[in-house]
Amino acid sequence: MSIRAVAAGAVVMVAAVAVSFSGQPWAHAEQGPPPRTLPSLKAWSPGGTGFSLGAHARVWYATEALRDTATDFAAALRSFTGNDVVAQEGSSGNPGDIALGTGSMPGAPEMPEAYRISIGETLDLRGADTAGAFYATSSALQLLRQRTTITGGTVIDWPQYRERGLMLDVGREFMPLDLLRAQIRRMGYLKLNLLHLHLSDTFGFRLESDRHPEITAAQHYSKQDIRDLVEYAARYQVEVMPEVDFPGHMNGILAAHPELKLRSADGRVSDAAIDIANPRAYDLMGDILDEFLPLFPGRYWHLGADEFLLDGTRVASFDEYSQLGEYARAAYGPQAQPVDAFLGLINWGADIVRAHGKRPRIWNDGLHTGAGTLTVGTDIVIDYWSKAGIPQLPLPFFGIARSPADLIAAGHDVRNASFTPAYYVAGGPTAAGNVPAPLAYQLWDPTLFVDGTRLTPDQNAHNLGSGLFVWCDDPTVRTPDQIAAAVTMPLRVTAQQTWGPPQAGSYLEFSALADAVGEPAA
Structure with a gap:
């Protein structure tokens, strides 16, 4: 997932909406200084x-x-x-x-x-x-x-948040297994526990498929690679969560199935979106889910569901695709709106995920205030990255997407995946929104969301946590090793803020501590 336009002052905006992180005092701190670890001890x-x-x-x-x-x-x-x-x-x-x-x-x-x-x-x-x-x-x-x-x-x-993660966009930029294992070791050392792999996007579907070999990218992970990686991660108390993004960001899959690409009434074809009014689209997506859900033994499967109508740099409207409205009314009744075709797709995918004994997850931007006649299952975890919603200009700080508090009130658990500062984007214009580690450390914690709202303690009980989300919008800009080096300090900040207070002093003290504890053993 990425956005294609970003305010040049994103860093300033984060500082404007953020308030200082309020840590808790050390237990018995008056008796002497505590041992120093990263993240700091309770x-x-x-x-x-x-x-x-x-x-x-x-x-x-x-x-x-x-x-x-x-x-x-x-x-x-x-x-x-x-x-x-x-x-x-x-x-x-x-x-x-x-x-x-x-x-x-x-x-x-x-x-x-x-x-x-x-x-x-x-x-x-x-x-x-x-x-x-x-x-x-x-x-x-x-x-x-x-x-x-x-x-x-x-x-x-003990940790303050249940989920403390790292997401890697291997769909756009393939990352070798040795690098993934190195990140898992790093996660274990920092008490991070969820590795989210974004396995399919613009430049490839990264899983070896027996049912649909035509969709597998040249650079991919075999099924044995995944089994070995999951076993290796478990040794470091890291759960691997897969994401195959539907119904947008499907370029790597649709390149082999151009007949399933979404076409507007005036003939414009999307390379990224699948036509969810076409029954064959469900055959393909269902095959992928049924083949790969058993490969991952963890608790979750991420369905994506972001930026469905983002076509290059242009955000389309549901009204431009007459077949979506026709499909929605045929499937859900005459009162249905075109967006119900999209919401119904989420529920369809979630049912398959549940049938395999897992809990579904999606990104939040497709859930709009007042849009549609359908509601998505409340057991679906919502990864909240953007307030914008679709169709709308893709600026994540404002818009019509339902708020974190509204989603929690409806019964969902959420994860704070704020575009700033939880994102690190390698390449492309959205890299301008990368927040320096000192600002993230000093001004942000997982109760503060991208729209500037902060959860109350009761609401925050439904906030699973946060992570560092590494997107590779332009895979020609940095190699995987360069990306791994660049996220060293952001990942340490993520570990501190998701494990929870107290903080390890000022950022200068935190940085010195990070140097002292170093990287994990190879």
């Missing part, structure tokens, strides 16, 4: 004997479910400290050893990602579940990388 109680990593330390893991986490943690400690650290099953240890386990987590909300670090002669890492145990190792690794001795005390930590 609660710290100093006291007792400090920990020093043993020259021949053991990482004792309590259950088989923690074996991989313990093994990876020990390998990373060897890499960063030079100490001879190995993983071993068991629950006892000598001074300088580390114990890894799971159990109850007093003082933290009941969630599997909560964890505790007890710092004494041994380092005790305990998660509410395996996810929390993994995040305990991420924090411990950052601490021991900075210094192999840690002041005595207790850390209790």
Whole structure:
């Protein structure tokens, strides 16, 4: 998804609508400064004997479910400290050893990602579940990388938001598997947990299709590639969420099916949009869903549903396509509006997603205030990126799209995918809207949406979180490696703001901390 026009003053606008992020004070902060990690820790109680990593330390893991986490943690400690650290099953240890386990987590909300670090002669890492145990190792690794001795005390930590993500636009710019794995390692190190892959767009459909081999791009991922990637991501507590965008942004699919392209009454043909009044369009889209939904074991499937009538740089009107109105009235009754053909398509796709045991998601811009006679299923998660809606000039800050608060009141969960500052666009005119990391750190948090509205605490309970959304509008501008390097600091800011307060001091302090914790082990 991208927009084709953007206000030159986008950064200024973000600053105008934003208010400063309000962190929460450290628990027991008056007793001493907390250990410093990225993202920062929720609660710290100093006291007792400090920990020093043993020259021949053991990482004792309590259950088989923690074996991989313990093994990876020990390998990373060897890499960063030079100490001879190995993983071993068991629950006892000598001074300088580390114990890894799971159990109850007093003082933290009941969630599997909560964890505790007890710092004494041994380092005790305990998660509410395996996810929390993994995040305990991420924090411990950052601490021991900075210094192999840690002041005595207790850390209790948990995320503010359920989703903390990275989206990669591999539909426009193919990204090699090694790069995807590197980003997964980076996500685990920063406690990010959702990798959203935008798998189909202008320049290709990136999945190997058995049912429709004609739509598969030359650069693509095999089904075994995806299985391996999903397994690799799970090791780092990262869920892979696929997106195949319907009914717009289908250039890579429609190049092989020009007969299904949307045609206006005056004969104009869209390369991006499929004709949802044509029954054969549903055959093709249904085949794609049925083939690939079983490939991804995660909880979600993203249907896209953005910018349906965006034709190049021109935004069309539903009234220009007489067949859409005819189809809507035939399918949904004489009172139906042309937009109901689009809303019905969303519900049709969502039914298929549910039948495969997953929860559907879409982008928000196709949901307009007062448009259509149909409503979309309230279990659909709405990724909120733009206020503009369609048909309208594609400027994301103003317009007729339903507000985040309205969608929540209707029963939806949302994710804050604000065009600014959650987007990073590599190439094209919309790259002018990229917000520098210092501004995002100082002025934004996931309660603040692109239209300038901020959710109340009650509303925010239905906000799953946010992420960094990396779009490759012009894939000739930067290589995948250059993109990965460019998003280093934005991704760190994303991790801090989605894990939640307190912040790690000023941006200069945050940047220095980021340098100190560095990148994860290869």
